[in-house]
Amino acid sequence: MAKAEIVERTAGPVGELLAAVRVGFVEAVPELLAELDKVQRRECLAALRELRKELRDDWSQSGTDTRGALLIAGAGCHPGPAGAATWLAGTDFGSRDWARHPALHVVVESQPQEWQIEVATRLAQRPVRSWGWSMHPLVEAIVRRTGCAVPVSEPFVRGWFGALSTEYGPRPPLVERLRADALMPVLLPRILELADIGGTLTRRHSPRRGDVWTEAIADLAATGLVDRVELLDRCLARLLRGGKAADQRAFLELLRALDPTPEEYAARVRDVLALLDGLSVIAGHAQEVLAGLDEAGLIEPETLTEASAVVLFRTEKKLVRAQLAWLEKAARRAPDRSGPVVLAAAGAFGHPDPGVQERALNVVARHLAAAGTAVLPELRGAAELLHPAHHARAGELFGAPVGGGGGGGDDPAGGSEEILPPVPGPRPLGAPIGSAAELAEELSALLAAREPEVAAFERVLDGLVRQAHLDRAALLAALEPVRRTHPWQGAGHWADCTPRDISYVVAALAGETPSRRLWDALTGSGRTPLRGPRTSPHGTVLAARLEEAAWQVTANRPPYLLAVPTDTTGAIEPAALVERLAGYQAARITPGQADLCAALLRVRPTAEPEVLAAAEALTSPAGRWLAHWLRTGGLPGQPSERVLFAPGRGVRSRRTYLDRWWEEIERIVVAQPGTGSGPTGPAGERLAPEFRKLLDPTGPSVSRARAVEEWVWRPVPHWVAVLPHHREELAARWLDQFAAGADRDERGAARHLPLLAESGGPAGLALHLALAYGLGARHAEDRTGALDALLVLAARGELDGGLLGRELGELVPLGAVKPTRLVAVLGQAAETGAHRTVWTVLRAALPELLGTSGPTVRGLGDLLALAADCARRGGARGAVAEVTAAAEQGGSSRVVKEARALRDVLAG
Numbered sequence: 001m002a003k004a005e006i007v008e009r010t011a012g013p014v015g016e017l018l019a020a021v022r023v024g025f026v027e028a029v030p031e032l033l034a035e036l037d038k039v040q041r042r043e044c045l046a047a048l049r050e051l052r053k054e055l056r057d058d059w060s061q062s063g064t065d066t067r068g069a070l071l072i073a074g075a076g077c078h079p080g081p082a083g084a085a086t087w088l089a090g091t092d093f094g095s096r097d098w099a100r101h102p103a104l105h106v107v108v109e110s111q112p113q114e115w116q117i118e119v120a121t122r123l124a125q126r127p128v129r130s131w132g133w134s135m136h137p138l139v140e141a142i143v144r145r146t147g148c149a150v151p152v153s154e155p156f157v158r159g160w161f162g163a164l165s166t167e168y169g170p171r172p173p174l175v176e177r178l179r180a181d182a183l184m185p186v187l188l189p190r191i192l193e194l195a196d197i198g199g200t201l202t203r204r205h206s207p208r209r210g211d212v213w214t215e216a217i218a219d220l221a222a223t224g225l226v227d228r229v230e231l232l233d234r235c236l237a238r239l240l241r242g243g244k245a246a247d248q249r250a251f252l253e254l255l256r257a258l259d260p261t262p263e264e265y266a267a268r269v270r271d272v273l274a275l276l277d278g279l280s281v282i283a284g285h286a287q288e289v290l291a292g293l294d295e296a297g298l299i300e301p302e303t304l305t306e307a308s309a310v311v312l313f314r315t316e317k318k319l320v321r322a323q324l325a326w327l328e329k330a331a332r333r334a335p336d337r338s339g340p341v342v343l344a345a346a347g348a349f350g351h352p353d354p355g356v357q358e359r360a361l362n363v364v365a366r367h368l369a370a371a372g373t374a375v376l377p378e379l380r381g382a383a384e385l386l387h388p389a390h391h392a393r394a395g396e397l398f399g400a401p402v403g404g405g406g407g408g409g410d411d412p413a414g415g416s417e418e419i420l421p422p423v424p425g426p427r428p429l430g431a432p433i434g435s436a437a438e439l440a441e442e443l444s445a446l447l448a449a450r451e452p453e454v455a456a457f458e459r460v461l462d463g464l465v466r467q468a469h470l471d472r473a474a475l476l477a478a479l480e481p482v483r484r485t486h487p488w489q490g491a492g493h494w495a496d497c498t499p500r501d502i503s504y505v506v507a508a509l510a511g512e513t514p515s516r517r518l519w520d521a522l523t524g525s526g527r528t529p530l531r532g533p534r535t536s537p538h539g540t541v542l543a544a545r546l547e548e549a550a551w552q553v554t555a556n557r558p559p560y561l562l563a564v565p566t567d568t569t570g571a572i573e574p575a576a577l578v579e580r581l582a583g584y585q586a587a588r589i590t591p592g593q594a595d596l597c598a599a600l601l602r603v604r605p606t607a608e609p610e611v612l613a614a615a616e617a618l619t620s621p622a623g624r625w626l627a628h629w630l631r632t633g634g635l636p637g638q639p640s641e642r643v644l645f646a647p648g649r650g651v652r653s654r655r656t657y658l659d660r661w662w663e664e665i666e667r668i669v670v671a672q673p674g675t676g677s678g679p680t681g682p683a684g685e686r687l688a689p690e691f692r693k694l695l696d697p698t699g700p701s702v703s704r705a706r707a708v709e710e711w712v713w714r715p716v717p718h719w720v721a722v723l724p725h726h727r728e729e730l731a732a733r734w735l736d737q738f739a740a741g742a743d744r745d746e747r748g749a750a751r752h753l754p755l756l757a758e759s760g761g762p763a764g765l766a767l768h769l770a771l772a773y774g775l776g777a778r779h780a781e782d783r784t785g786a787l788d789a790l791l792v793l794a795a796r797g798e799l800d801g802g803l804l805g806r807e808l809g810e811l812v813p814l815g816a817v818k819p820t821r822l823v824a825v826l827g828q829a830a831e832t833g834a835h836r837t838v839w840t841v842l843r844a845a846l847p848e849l850l851g852t853s854g855p856t857v858r859g860l861g862d863l864l865a866l867a868a869d870c871a872r873r874g875g876a877r878g879a880v881a882e883v884t885a886a887a888e889q890g891g892s893s894r895v896v897k898e899a900r901a902l903r904d905v906l907a908g
Contacts, residue, residue, distance in 0.1 A: 014044050021051065021073050024065025030106040033076040045077040056092065068098045076107040081118035088119070088135055089126045099137040108138065109145070117148045124151035134159055143183070150186045157190040165200045165213070175210030175219050188217065188226050192234040192254075198246035202253055214250070218257035232260055236271045239282060248279045256285070265289050266298040273303065276310040283319055287311060291326045301337055304330055308344035312351065312360075320348055320356050324363050331367045338370035343378055350385035352827070354865050354898065357386055365397055387865060388872050389901030403872065418874070419833025420795040424758050426567035429455050432560070433463035436471070436478035443479065447486040447500055454721040455568045457499040461549060462564040464505055468553035469560075472509070479506055488512060496539035497530045499718055501546055504530060508550035538719040540690045544594040551592075558589050563598035569759055570721025572599060574606040574630055578614045585620040596622055597691040600629050602724055604760070625686065635695060637725070640732045640766035694722065695729055715752045725760040732766035741777035743816045750774035750782035753789035763798045772807040775825050776817030783825045790829060794837045801840030808841065809848025812857055819859025823866055830866065836874035842867040843880060850882040856895060864898035872905045879906055 017032040019025075036044065048070060055063055055070070071093045078084035098104055108116060120142040123135045136159025143150055160183060164174065171177065178184045191197065191213075204212040210219050221228040235255045239248060265272060275286035290307055293299045304326065311323040324345060331341040341363070348360035364379065376398055383394040383402045391403040433439045443460050446452045467475040488507035530543035545563070552558055562580050566573045577599055584591055603626075606612070615627040715734050723730060731738075737749035753774045756767060771793075774786025793799035811817040830838045846867060849857050864883075870876075883906070886899035 014040050014047075017044055017073060018047055018051075021048065021069040022066060024062060024069050026065065026069045026072060026101065026103050029069050029072045029076070030103050030110070033073065033107060034110065036077075038079060041077040041079070045074065048074050048077060052090075052092070064096055067093050068096060068101065071098050072101070072104045072107050075104065076110070081115050082122065084115075085119045085122035085126075088138070089123060097137075099135045104138060105141060108142065113146055116142045117146055120146075120148065121151065124153050124156040127155055136160070136163065140183075150183055152186065152190055154194065157187055158194055160187050161191045161194065161197065161200070165203070173208045173211040173216070174205065174213065175216035178216055178220060179225060184220075185226055188220065189230050189234055192231070192238050192251070195243060195247065198244065198248070198250035201250040214254045214257045217254060218259070221258060228258070232258060232264060232268070236268060236275075239278065240271060240274055242278065245279060248282055252282055252285060262293055262296055262298055266293055269293065269299050269303060273306060273310075276307055280314075280316050280319065283311065283314070283316075284322070287319060287322055287326070291322075291329075294326070294330060295333070301330075301334075301340070304337075305340050305344050308347055312344070312347035315352065317353055317356055320351060320353075321359060324348065324356075324359055328363050328366070331363075331370070335367075335370045338367040339372060339375055342367050342371045343375055346379055346382040349382045352865075354387035354389060354901075355894065357390055361386070361390055361394060361397075368397060387901060388868050388905050389897060417833070418836045420837070421791050421832075423795045424792060426569060426571065427455075428567055429459065429565055432466060432564075433459055436467050436475045439463040439467055439475070440478040440482050443502070443506070444482045444485070447482070447503060451716065452499040452718075453568075454565070454570060454717050457502065457718060458564050458570075458721075461502060461505070461545075462561045464502075464509070465549060465552055465558060465561050468509060469557045472553070472557070476510060479509070482506070483510060496532075496534065496536050497543040497546070498539070498716070499542070501530055501543070504546055505550045505553060509553045511554070536719075537690070537693045538722055541594075541598065541694065541722055542718065544688065544690045545598055548592040548594040556589070558592075559583070559587065562591055562595045563602060565602060565721065565724075569755075570602055570718075570724035571604050571760065572602045574603050574608070574611045575614070577603050577626065578611060578618070581618055581620070581623050581626055582614075585618060585623055591622050593688050594690070596625075597688045598722070600626065600634065600687070601691060601694075601722065603629070603634065605633055605725065606630060635726070637761040638695065638729050639762065640728055640764055695726065715749050717752065717755055720752065720755040720759055727756040727759040727761045728764045728766050729761075730759075731756060731770040735766060735770055735773075738770040738773040739816070741779070741782050742773045742811075742818075742821075745778035747779045747782065750777045751785040753785045754792060757789035757792040757796075757798075763793060763800070765803065768800060768804045769807050772804055772811055772817065775808070776811065776821050778821075783821060787825050787829055790837070791832065791834060794834060799837065801837060802844040805841040805844025805846075806848065809845040812845070812849060819857060819863055823859065823862045827866055830870050830873075835870040836876070839867060839870040839874050839876050842870065843876075846880060847882040850886050850899070861894035861898045864895065864902055868898060868902040868905050871902060877906055877908055879903070 013032065013035045017029070017036065020028045020032055033041075051066075052070060052074075055067060071088065071090075074087045075084050078087055108119070111119075120139045123139050126135075134155070136156065139151070139156060140160065140163070142148070164177065164181075178188065191201075201213045210216045217226070217231065220226045221231050232255075235251055235258065238251050239255065242248070260268075269290070272286050272289055276283045276290075278286075287307065290299070290303065294301075294304055308323055308327060311319050314320060327341045327345050331338045345360045345363040348356055351357055351360070368375075368379075380398045380400050380402070383391075383398060386394055386402065388403060391401075394402045433442060439460065442456065442463070446456050446460050449456070464475075483503075483506055486503055488503045530546055531540055535543065549561070560580065560583075562577065562584070563572070565571060566576050580599075581591070612627070612630055615623070615630050618624065618627060715737055720727070720730060734749065737746075738753075740746040741748070741750050750773070753771060756770070757763075771786055771789055774782060774789065777783050777786060790799065790804075794801075808817060808822065812819055812822065826838050826841065842863065846864070849860055849863065880902075883899050883902050886895060887903040889896050889899075
């Protein structure tokens with residue numbers, strides 16, 4: 001049946017309108033509305049509101065048509081403009097662009113003009129919502145038709161700007177359309193206040209002149225249709241405000257299109273000076289403008305000094321060289337400015353690039369005579385920041401020795417003091433959660449966290465067991481709001497088990513999970529609600545703990561868990577575990593297998609007689625196991641070592657995604673199987689299979705890289721807390737993830753290096769190789785994690801700088817670690833005061849880098865410069881043969897210069 005027939009069969013004008021709305025007969029709404037008086041419209045409005053509620057979940061095509069008719073009818077039935085504006089702004093109408101529909105415009109035009117203006121004013125203030133929903137076409141039509149004041153709110157300006165930027169098909173150039181637009185004089189200056197418009201502002205729609213916003217605005221300003229002075233001021237203000245790089249570049253293009261005269265720039269010299277501290281391309285333009293103004297004599301001479309103080313502090317060598325060239329020209333034009341010029345040039349003495357320092361020293365040398373002796377004291381002080389290679393020349397120029405010396409040996413007394421962070425101590429986990437309400441609050445925060453902390457997870461898991469033991473009914477009542485917000489999503493895990501799966505325990509508490517009998521059957525097949533096909537060994541252990549806790553809160557309900565750490569690393573103090581098991585023994589409670597295994601792997605090794613005696617006094621099977629565990633030292637740390645591949649095993653493929661091709665022969669780290677009391681010995685033979693698998697021998701890293709399943713695993717903090725005394729084994733198993741941060745630009749793994757550094761156990765080859773990859777990670781936050789780990793290991797006396805340096809010396813020539821990243825992160829370590837630590841690492845790396853038979857490693861000069869600075873500040877002495885050989889080569893390359901400087905420092 002046609003829509004018109006449905007409407008005709010409905011009695012009464014109100015019924016006809018409602019019928020038309022229900023069938024989505026949009027075109028009929030204006031005519032049917034015109035037949036209603038005020039009372040009938042009010043009556044109809046109540047029915048429209050009910051229909052709107054019905055349509056909340058209907059996103060079919062018919063539902064979309066009904067929404068459009070509903071929107072238009074509601075706009076016409078609202079007597080007041082405030083209600084009409086609220087109705088029109090509803091985001092549930094946003095499945096189609098109804099703001100352009102002729103029927104809506106007919107309905108709005110039929111209202112009094114004051115009503116229309118008020119609706120437009122209110123809609124113009126409302127932000128643009130999801131799905132691109134905007135009433136801008138309707139508001140703009142009202143503004144143009146009524147001639148009311150043009151709204152200047154951001155939503156309206158953005159709508160006007162967007163409408164002009166998205167027109168397609170044959171049309172005049174943008175500048176012509178703007179010239180004919182009555183709203184342009186008011187709105188055009190306002191677009192300079194909008195964010196995220198850089199791409200649109202510079203997008204050219206055709207090769208015609210004026211068909212890009214920057215050219216169109218400049219043309220309109222040149223013809224006087226918009227205020228040129230206002231545009232200049234707004235453009236400079238926008239550049240000073242900062243923002244995204246794309247926006248900054250777009251507004252710089254606009255500024256260049258406006259082409260300010262030197263006089264206009266001179267009148268705004270303070271603004272131009274401030275731009276020197278902005279984006280590199282912005283600073284370069286400001287520098288070029290200021291240099292031209294200085295040459296024309298339009299600014300004060302002191303402006304050069306102010307500009308130099310900002311630019312010479314920047315790291316971009318192009319900007320610094322241009323600033324030194326400006327200083328040189330200024331001194332040549334006016335020799336009486338030589339004093340301020342040489343003092344300003346000395347600001348580059350502390351630049352990280354020794355080549356820039358040399359250029360600055362050349363500028364000072366050429367104009368020192370004209371500057372006079374009054375500047376020498378200040379120049380001598382600045383010269384202390386120079387690279388050691390320039391000390392001798394600076395001393396001759398300034399008439400006094402530059403740079404300090406040190407004692408002899410590699411650990412001299414004459415160097416600057418080594419500054420390392422305080423040794424981090426264990427942070428207590430805190431008192432157990434004391435009430436159901438407190439538990440509900442911490443559980444909600446845990447489930448909402450992106451990456452829950454170990455302490456938060458362990459406290460909540462223990463709290464669930466404790467509170468279920470005390471009062472299960474009260475606990476359920478307190479957790480009800482959390483269960484509604486974070487429900488258990490059911491079985492069928494595909495990826496790894498995570499701390500957020502603690503909601504499974506909450507669901508079990510409420511009776512929403514399978515019975516224990518079914519769990520046992522599932523476990524026998526290797527699949528459980530928390531163990532999917534891609535679950536990692538660490539995730540399997542976590543799943544075992546959560547599944548056991550889910551059973552405990554519903555069945556035997558122990559008073560607490562054994563495996564709750566006593567500090568945030570995941571470790572358990574042996575005295576605390578002995579006390580917990582004594583409590584279980586007194587209450588005749590049998591510990592859960594997963595809980596006890598996790599506790600044993602976490603307990604801190606000890607030789608304290610009192611603790612061992614208290615453990616020996618336990619008589620329960622679990623107590624006797626703990627006593628034996630402590631007496632025999634538990635699971636010993638397993639070393640990592642390199643293994644060699646036999647030829648012809650398919651590991652020599654090049655540059656494939658799954659093969660780390662440079663590790664084909666000797667870059668493999670593998671954890672060896674334990675002996676004695678290890679996983680297969682007396683102390684570990686009773687561990688549950690999930691826990692024994694944690695310390696199984698690993699395969700070679702190339703073979704592991706081929707196992708695609710492992711690439712879905714990413715280390716997370718609770719993995720470290722599972723084995724808080726076995727960081728070497730953990731580093732060996734995660735080596736591929738750490739390496740991927742350096743050679744495949746992946747993100748995240750190296751952020752966990754500080755956790756490994758703060759954990760216990762040996763720090764051997766695997767941990768240092770993981771640290772080497774972390775120092776070369778692509779992303780800055782990962783390198784920061786590696787830097788923190790480096791300093792923590794150094795502060796604890798556990799860093800083998802020689803081992804780390806040798807690994808870096810092999811990784812850099814292979815391209816696995818880029819020297820620019822390594823220089824940046826080791827430079828940060830040196831800036832904290834760890835000069836001797838950095839020198840120890842670089843001293844071991846440089847022989848490999850300088851002795852390579854291939855082409856010179858790119859960035860080697862920067863590494864040598866950093867090594868020379870750290871050796872000087874740390875007072876290092878003692879020749880390095882490869883450095884001496886590089887220094888004795890002919891030529892004036894950067895590597896040779898820096899090698900000579902380092903050789904001289906080491907020679908004292």
